């Protein structure tokens with residue numbers, strides 16, 4: 055044979071010995087709101103952002119509504135009550151003025167994003183070749199940079215931070231903000247409406263196909279800080295946009311709250327594809343630290359034959375509470391939810407979707423893949439609602455759970471409310487285990503146990519992974535492998 | 544090349560191999576025959592390092608290297624290939640991706656450098672063609688919905704791609720129709736080479752008409768009961784295991 059034999063598992067050690075490689079902290083001076091939540095805090099944030107009066111009033115309304123609300127208790131997750139007075143609600147890297155161009159962005163921040171693998175420097179645009187992704191980078195409470203704005207502007211596409219949109223496109227923001235997820239929707243949405251600090255704004259005008267993937271990258275850096283971003287995407291008649299959201303946070307021993315709101319509006323024949331690769335710090339193997347990811351995402355298919363799809367790969371967070379939904383109002387509109395949720399160690403995920411069929415001949419597809427390892431708990435919770443008006447509506451739901459080891463749990467809670475007899479709703483659910491036989495088969499062909507597990511799990515998730523934009527599919531596959539670290543053997 | 548000495552091994556506390564010794568020199572093909580439940584598959588699993596199989600005594604070396612000290616993937620990298628009696632299904636993973644991942648893993652481990660997507664595609668297409676497998680099969684999930692014969696053919700394809708040093712074929716002929724048997728046997732014969740050894744487990748002389756073994760061994764009750772040339776297989780076919788065993792004792 056001659057050649058020296060090296061264990062393939064050794065080669066990957068560098069990757070595997072560092073399961074959460076985004077756990078570093080950027081050393082940068084930050085300006086932080088005093089701890090605690092009050093009307094004062096809300097006013098402080100609004101003033102910091104130099105907001106118009108109408109928005110401050112909206113925030114205060116939301117804050118008062120929130121005071122009267124209680125956190126939802128129906129999810130299959132458990133954690134000690136959160137002390138909302140013990141966190142900061144605003145943190146921003148110190149700077150003189152908002153950066154006008156990339157050259158003005160703090161080099162320390164540019165380095166951070168480089169380390170995270172997020173391209174913040176625009177590549178030179180060659181004749182006729184459009185770059186494939188534009189990025190808006192949000193660091194703690196502020197947007198630090200948005201790339202390729204010019205190229206997008208030529209097409210009439212607005213892609214900027216929400217704060218900028220509030221100043222530059224107030225009519226659009228006023229018209230749509232809170233129109234899909236109103237402040238009183240739920241406890242976390244109300245909290246967000248009161249103290250949201252940043253997010254992305256997208257508007258694609260009539261008949262325009264957005265020429266590149268749009269992407270927002272959220273990073274929590276400061277300690278004891280909640281992140282409350284708010285994203286608003288509008289696709290006007292016949293428009294098309296594909297959007298990706300990514301997120302990471304440093305390793306910290308305290309839990310940090312992330313309560314975001316995302317609103318999508320699709321007009322006649324418009325299509326919005328929204329993908330998330332969620333990799334917030336999940337906590338350590340004993341459940342110390344990690345992000346509480348309590349998020350409200352909803353899309354409104356307002357126009358006829360409009361389409362909205364949610365694709366999510368959820369690998370991070372200590373606790374995930376998240377149900378990206380579609381309200382299918384326009385006749386013939388189409389909603390989809392494709393989800394991979396992986397939990398390992400002590401993670402808990404309660405995630406799923408709601409498909410609300412209002413219009414005639416509306417269609418929805420749900421594919422949910424839950425993978426649980428370690429001592430984790432993964433729950434799928436779904437609602438398919440067919441209103442009396444939704445003649446000829448169709449839904450197809452497929453829920454698959456995969457268990458790794460015997461200390462984890464997978465649960466499925468599908469709810470169907472059908473008011474129209476002509477609608478057709480199909481639901482299928484399976485639960486399986488990664489078999490010792492499959493692992494051995496792969497190992498016999500030369501794969502390490504970890505690589506074998508990653509391959510099998512990626513295979514299990516295939517239908518969902520193929521919905522991700524090409525640019526991110528490979529990353530997401532690697533992420534699945536990394537988040538299963540320690541689950542074999 | 545392969546040296547098995549006084550191997551005792553079992554599973555779940557049950558001893559199945561009871562002092563088995565066997566040596567397969569470089570370049571030779573040895574057939575192993577024996578009644579159901581004799582321990583043939585157990586031997587193949589012990590050689591490949593399947594978890595759960597415990598070795599209580601004896602040694603196994605490949606080119607002098609102690610196989611028993613290696614993990615299953617290290618054995619694969621060292622050149623051990625097992626064509627499974629019951630190939631395993633992996634949903635959602637295409638045959639193409641599986642072969643690519645496996646080949647690059649062993650190439651890395653052997654210090655040979657990975658192949659890029661184009662090189663890989665060319666290689667896999669060529670090998671599939673040799674074994675009479677359509678490109679369509681490369682795009683399907685590993686063994687999912689494959690017929691019994693297609694699964695066996697797929698094992699031989701993997702073997703051809705991974706270019707092992709020691710091939711262990713566990714009843715690769717079972718479930719094949721006459722034509723498939725010939726194609727598969729040709730595939731195996733094409734892999735015969737002076738620096739590759741093969742252990743062919745079978746119940747049927749028919750396979751040995753195509754793959755001419757250098758030696759034939761009878762494995763019964765966890766041991767090699769008898770060894771001989773190709774004519775031993777003919778004798779077995781004629782008389783059955785009971786008679787042959789008696790013949791040895793007489």
Ligand SMILES: Nc1ncnc2c1ncn2[C@@H]1O[C@H](COP(=O)(O)OP(=O)(O)OP(=O)(O)O)[C@@H](O)[C@H]1O
Pocket residue numbers: 554555557559577578579580581582583584585586628
């Ligand atoms: N997990 C197990 N627990 C207990 N006994 C087992 C286990 N696996 C295999 N055996 C037993 O070990 C013995 C040898 O099995 P093995 O599969 O090696 O036989 P074989 O020679 O390959 O038979 P065949 O020709 O039918 O394929 C059988 O009696 C079988 O029942």
Ligand SMILES: [Mg+2]
Pocket residue numbers: 583584585628713
């Ligand atoms: Mg057998």
